[in-house]
Amino acid sequence: MARKAADAAIGTIKSELLSTGRKHGRGVRLVGPKHTTRxxxxxxxxxxxxxxxxxxxxxxxxxxxxxxxxRNSAHVMLVRAGFVPVGVEGVGPGRPPDAQAV
Ligand SMILES: [Zn+2]
Known part of the structure; x- marks a missing residue:
């Protein structure tokens, strides 16, 4: 029962993220969490x-x-999302290619 509620909550968050991204013209990429720590x-x-x-x-x-x-898991997720993180501390991966300027 608790797992069902957690799955429903994650589904709700995903659809809210996608909806908000669409609303503001931003690209949202969902990344599979499997093995991100390995x-x-x-x-x-x-x-x-x-x-x-x-x-x-x-x-x-x-x-x-x-x-x-x-931090390692974040790097794995960035790569899976199509970004190539730079190795310099404090410098972000930049904007996704499909993001639109607002
Ligand atoms: Zn390695």
Missing amino acids: DCGRCHARTKHALPLSERTYTCTACGTSMPRD
Whole structure:
């Protein structure tokens, strides 16, 4: 029952986001959440096991990248959404190509 309510809430949020994006002429991209904590934001390699929640730093065994877990997941989601994040702290990925100026 709780899962059904959570799924309904997520569905409501998704449709509100899409509606608001359309209303303001912004592109909204939905990204699949699967493996976002297991994939490397730099080289896209996937770890063989899930990180425990207590482990807050992601370290890639393939390329050696080490960064906060949430930041790595954000990089993975940006790449999946079609953006290419830059490696400089504080610099954003820019506007999506289908975004329109308001
Ligand atoms: Zn890597």
